[in-house]
Amino acid sequence: MAEIETPHGFVSSGKKRAGRDDLDGGDDFVVLKKSKMSPAMAWEDPAALFAAARHEFGEHGGVNMSIEASATFTVMEPDTMRRMFSGELGPDRDFFIYSRHFNPTVLNLGRQMAALEGTEAAYCTASGMSAISSVLLQLCSSGGHVVASRTLYGGTHALLTHFLPRACNITTTFVDIGDLEMVKNALVEGKTKVMYFESLSNPTLTVANIPELSRIAHDKGVMVVVDNTFAPVVISPARLGADVVVHSISKFISGGADIIAGAVCGPASVVNSMMDLHQGALMLLGPTMNAKVAFELSERIPHLALRMKEHCHRALVFATRMKKLGLKVMYPGLEEHPQHQLFKSMVNKDYGFGGLVCLDMETEERANRLMHHLQNFSQFGFMAVSLGYYETLMSCSGSSTSSEMNAEEKELAGISPGLVRMSIGYIGTLEQKWSQFEKALSRMQDSGVLYKN
Numbered sequence: 038m039a040e041i042e043t044p045h046g047f048v049s050s051g052k053k054r055a056g057r058d059d060l061d062g063g064d065d066f067v068v069l070k071k072s073k074m075s076p077a078m079a080w081e082d083p084a085a086l087f088a089a090a091r092h093e094f095g096e097h098g099g100v101n102m103s104i105e106a107s108a109t110f111t112v113m114e115p116d117t118m119r120r121m122f123s124g125e126l127g128p129d130r131d132f133f134i135y136s137r138h139f140n141p142t143v144l145n146l147g148r149q150m151a152a153l154e155g156t157e158a159a160y161c162t163a164s165g166m167s168a169i170s171s172v173l174l175q176l177c178s179s180g181g182h183v184v185a186s187r188t189l190y191g192g193t194h195a196l197l198t199h200f201l202p203r204a205c206n207i208t209t210t211f212v213d214i215g216d217l218e219m220v221k222n223a224l225v226e227g228k229t230k231v232m233y234f235e236s237l238s239n240p241t242l243t244v245a246n247i248p249e250l251s252r253i254a255h256d257k258g259v260m261v262v263v264d265n266t267f268a269p270v271v272i273s274p275a276r277l278g279a280d281v282v283v284h285s286i287s288k289f290i291s292g293g294a295d296i297i298a299g300a301v302c303g304p305a306s307v308v309n310s311m312m313d314l315h316q317g318a319l320m321l322l323g324p325t326m327n328a329k330v331a332f333e334l335s336e337r338i339p340h341l342a343l344r345m346k347e348h349c350h351r352a353l354v355f356a357t358r359m360k361k362l363g364l365k366v367m368y369p370g371l372e373e374h375p376q377h378q379l380f381k382s383m384v385n386k387d388y389g390f391g392g393l394v395c396l397d398m399e400t401e402e403r404a405n406r407l408m409h410h411l412q413n414f415s416q417f418g419f420m421a422v423s424l425g426y427y428e429t430l431m432s433c434s435g436s437s438t439s440s441e442m443n444a445e446e447k448e449l450a451g452i453s454p455g456l457v458r459m460s461i462g463y464i465g466t467l468e469q470k471w472s473q474f475e476k477a478l479s480r481m482q483d484s485g486v487l488y489k490n
């Protein structure tokens with residue numbers, strides 16, 4: 038087989054098996070080919086990194102990569118099988134064993150994810166939760182300790198609070214990541230294996246000081262794992278010091294609200310260890326991504342940056358206007374947001390400040406009424422959990438995605454019962470959507486419950 042250097046400098050992956058033994062491999066199989074990036078390129082722009090990564094052509098010269106739909110792969114010589122299982126021959130030299138281990142199409146999507154996050158390697162999984170749980174299980178052994186942010190996605194919070202202590206004797210201390218002293222005090226040298234937080238937290242949009250938190254963790258030999266689901270492209274945690282970046286691809290990266298998927302992006306050593314035949318959490322627990330799904334996602338990542346810009350633009354305009362109307366709005370792009378300056382210092386240039394806006398309606402009843410008008414009266418968006426869809430999605434976090442938390446945990450995390458989380462879509466025109474928002478709001482006013490003075 039050969040990788041053919043085309044006149045455009047892209048690499049086309051050949052399809053013949055004969056002769057592939059002659060290749061001098063060498064690269065780790067999941068490693069992004071750094072040599073393909075020009076050194077002058079702005080490292081921090083994920084779109085530039087993505088465009089500079091290797092383009093995978095289809096088997097017959099198709100502009101899109103082929104889908105390798107096979108679960109298993111043949112060899113020419115019986116001895117090759119032994120060499121593959123011993124680790125001597127691997128995907129870097131086009132030797133595949135079985136698709137729960139490595140699948141070429143899923144591997145290509147992993148390369149795209151690594152390019153996007155600026156990490157050495159990445160591999161994709163069947164869901165965001167499987168990416169998160171596999172990383173934690175890989176980095177922590179029984180008796181291990183995690184220091185995690187108090188404001189986390191409900192599923193992750195439940196995993197750390199209930200599942201991991203019971204099933205694996207992995208315990209977690211939850212902290213306010215804005216309180217660096219509290220974070221330092223929670224780290225137990227030798228015992229704490231992972232510091233875990235979200236770049237932009239769900240649902241409160243709390244901004245993590247990634248450089249400072251990473252420094253504190255690394256001082257004590259602790260790995261930093263950051264969930265960047267809320268802000269792909271907008272923020273690059275690995276550039277800011279994080280070791281591993283996890284994603285729920287189901288959200289912005291997919292953008293279609295039709296696929297559940299995840300990714301682990303990080304150093305090749307971590308990603309490879311997760312694929313190890315004897316000790317790898319991804320290999321052995323098996324939350325595998327289907328190759329057809331990987332192909333479908335690979336068609337969407339090229340326009341992720343464009344989509345994010347529009348999500349972010351509209352979120353900023355809406356948040357600014359909501360604020361002007363006297364609503365209690367939380368958006369890290371607003372000057373008034375307590376961590377606006379911090380966020381500004383970390384974000385990649387020209388993308389904006391994220392596509393989520395939170396409105397505090399104070400009581401669940403008012404939150405529900407607003408959402409009802411927004412969906413059923415003015416067609417502003419849909420009442421649904423999840424985010425990153427082209428339509429606006431809204432949910433009352435306290436009674437939905439964060440309902441795994443008890444009242445005290447929710448209060449500590451700053452989740453008011455009337456918190457409405459909105460993932461701002463980009464369908465229609467901005468003014469069309471805003472007038473729908475205003476129309477729903479005027480209905481609230483009619484019932485005299487909206488404005489406080």
Ligand SMILES: *Cc1c(COP(=O)(O)O)cnc(C)c1O
Pocket residue numbers: 164165166167190192193235239264266267284285286287288297298299
């Ligand atoms: C949705 C979500 C997850 C879980 O991802 P799935 O793909 O649903 O498994 C994890 N973290 C965050 C921040 C999320 O929004």
